[in-house]
Amino acid sequence: MKEFFQAVFQFLRENGVKTVASWSVSAGVQMQKQLLREGYRVSGIIDQVGGLSTSLKQYCIRQRIPFFSIRGIHDLDHAEDSVNFLYRGGHDISTPEDFDALFKKVAPFLTKKMKTWGTPESRPLKDIDFILDAGHTGSSLDANAFRNIKESDLTFELASLVNKECLSKKKILLTRSGQPSWEDPLETLKRRQAILTKADRVRALSLHFNASPRIERSKNLSSAFVPWEANSQDIDFARKLIRELTAINLPGKESYPEFTEQIINKLEPGIFSRKLALLKKRSAATVLLESAYYDDEQEYSRLSNRQWMVEEGLWQRPRLKQIATAICSALKN
Ligand SMILES: [Zn+2]
Numbered sequence: 549m550k551e552f553f554q555a556v557f558q559f560l561r562e563n564g565v566k567t568v569a570s571w572s573v574s575a576g577v578q579m580q581k582q583l584l585r586e587g588y589r590v591s592g593i594i595d596q597v598g599g600l601s602t603s604l605k606q607y608c609i610r611q612r613i614p615f616f617s618i619r620g621i622h623d624l625d626h627a628e629d630s631v632n633f634l635y636r637g638g639h640d641i642s643t644p645e646d647f648d649a650l651f652k653k654v655a656p657f658l659t660k661k662m663k664t665w666g667t668p669e670s671r672p673l674k675d676i677d678f679i680l681d682a683g684h685t686g687s688s689l690d691a692n693a694f695r696n697i698k699e700s701d702l703t704f705e706l707a708s709l710v711n712k713e714c715l716s717k718k719k720i721l722l723t724r725s726g727q728p729s730w731e732d733p734l735e736t737l738k739r740r741q742a743i744l745t746k747a748d749r750v751r752a753l754s755l756h757f758n759a760s761p762r763i764e765r766s767k768n769l770s771s772a773f774v775p776w777e778a779n780s781q782d783i784d785f786a787r788k789l790i791r792e793l794t795a796i797n798l799p800g801k802e803s804y805p806e807f808t809e810q811i812i813n814k815l816e817p818g819i820f821s822r823k824l825a826l827l828k829k830r831s832a833a834t835v836l837l838e839s840a841y842y843d844d845e846q847e848y849s850r851l852s853n854r855q856w857m858v859e860e861g862l863w864q865r866p867r868l869k870q871i872a873t874a875i876c877s878a879l880k881n
Pocket of ligand 1: 683684699756757
């Protein structure tokens with residue numbers, strides 16, 4: 549698959565093709581997911597009888613990739629809540645009328661203005677104002693893996709919300725291309741590191757959710773980590789984040805246990821410098837934010853709460869919306 553995508557996109561690039569809508573027919577949603585996992589940000593996705601595409605659709609909504617789905621009315625394996633084009637019959641379209649109707653329906657989707665396709669690596673750095681990194685991937689080490697909610701899912705959703713709420717007008721680079729569970733953790737970490745190093749002059753924020761030692765379970769705090777050789781920009785950025793999170797009941801953590809203090813250095817309440825792969829010294833401000841302690845019972849129940857957003861057509865966590873708003877206030881001020 550990797551080689552197949554490379555060959556196809558190299559051909560498209562060489563021929564100056566700017567918009568690419570990936571239209572899969574009976575190939576299964578896995579093929580589309582694989583494409584996104586490899587880091588190809590396509591202009592649009594059309595999924596035709598690809599199996600249950602709910603997660604693919606939710607991903608596309610969050611990443612603002614136009615999505616169109618096509619199904620046969622009797623293709624029960626693929627029964628779903630909302631489909632953009634339903635035709636009579638089962639798996640295959642077999643009548644000329646249905647083909648006609650399909651092309652009429654899909655034409656406005658294909659002819660509307662779409663973004664240029666690309667990969668995180670292919671994007672020129674002059675086109676980036678801000679780097680937003682959603683911490684972790686599906687199977688990578690997770691502070692709270694014992695819980696049902698994965699840290700990687702929370703960070704991915706939070707990054708999408710921050711992007712939508714206050715960065716949509718900026719040229720933003722999201723370091724993670726796919727839904728957490730589709731990604732290869734090692735490859736993704738390497739890619740994220742490479743982007744941060746290459747875009748040395750662009751402000752960067754990495755999002756995380758922390759776990760606390762058992763003894764502190766009842767406390768719900770936040771921490772901002774800056775590079776070991778932090779400069780005043782890093783600290784200023786961290787300070788704003790902690791101030792806004794404190795306002796929504798996530799005050800800055802005072803200290804860490806002694807064994808941790810050997811690898812981190814406390815600068816002020818809630819702000820620590822730390823030696824981490826993603827916190828190499830950079831020219832622009834860099835902060836790794838642990839936005840909440842989700843092993844805190846109260847916080848966990850807040851984070852567990854999801855509501856169906858009719859307009860957006862997806863599930864959203866109100867608590868993440870609140871955290872996203874706090875982060876946006878910090879970014880504005
Ligand atoms: Zn983390």
